[in-house]
Amino acid sequence: EPEVTQTPSHQVTQMGQEVILRCVPISNHLYFYWYRQILGQKVEFLVSFYNNEISEKSEIFDDQFSVERPDGSNFTLKIRSTKLEDSAMYFCASSASGRITDTQYFGPGTRLTVL
């Protein structure tokens, strides 16, 4: 069964450093998403991406964040200058369409620790 994969599973970085989190969505899916879950808090939407453009973003997704689909398979989330409060589990998801009835399939997550 096809699945979303994410690398690395755990990333430790120093405050102020740039990090790139990588995701490989399900191959025939067209919509891609990033979510994050700070320890002990809810899973929160960050951004959705379709046709090489951001289609929606939350207020969390500020200028420090960017997303990219550098090739036909990867989908990345970059944090330019990490802050302590960026420490969280980051989930990538993909769906075949952007309809609200469509299932989003999630990856296993990348745990980001900012020191």
Place this chain on the structure above:
Amino acid sequence: AQSVTQLDSHVSVSEGTPVLLRCNYSSSYSPSLFWYVQHPNKGLQLLLKYTSAATLVKGINGFEAEFKKSETSFHLTKPSAHMSDAAEYFCVVSAGDMRFGAGTRLTVKP
């Protein structure tokens, strides 16, 4: 605005007894509702979804959920818990992006 509230942060049951995980939703239109499960160190796995067809939705691993518009609820049930059901369960409403509840941790005692 779309949102969900999971009424219990932690539920503990004995193996073989029924499971009830409660979720209430708020939606300005007919919602699409989902239950996801997260086992330790694993991704979020879809259990089932409601998209305005049958109000009783059957999912994987013997779980089901009933959409009750009059109660704005979408509770998850299973007749008989198994040790492997121990995990974190999330009720989610879709509004384009997915809006997650806070999660319910299910513990299954032998």
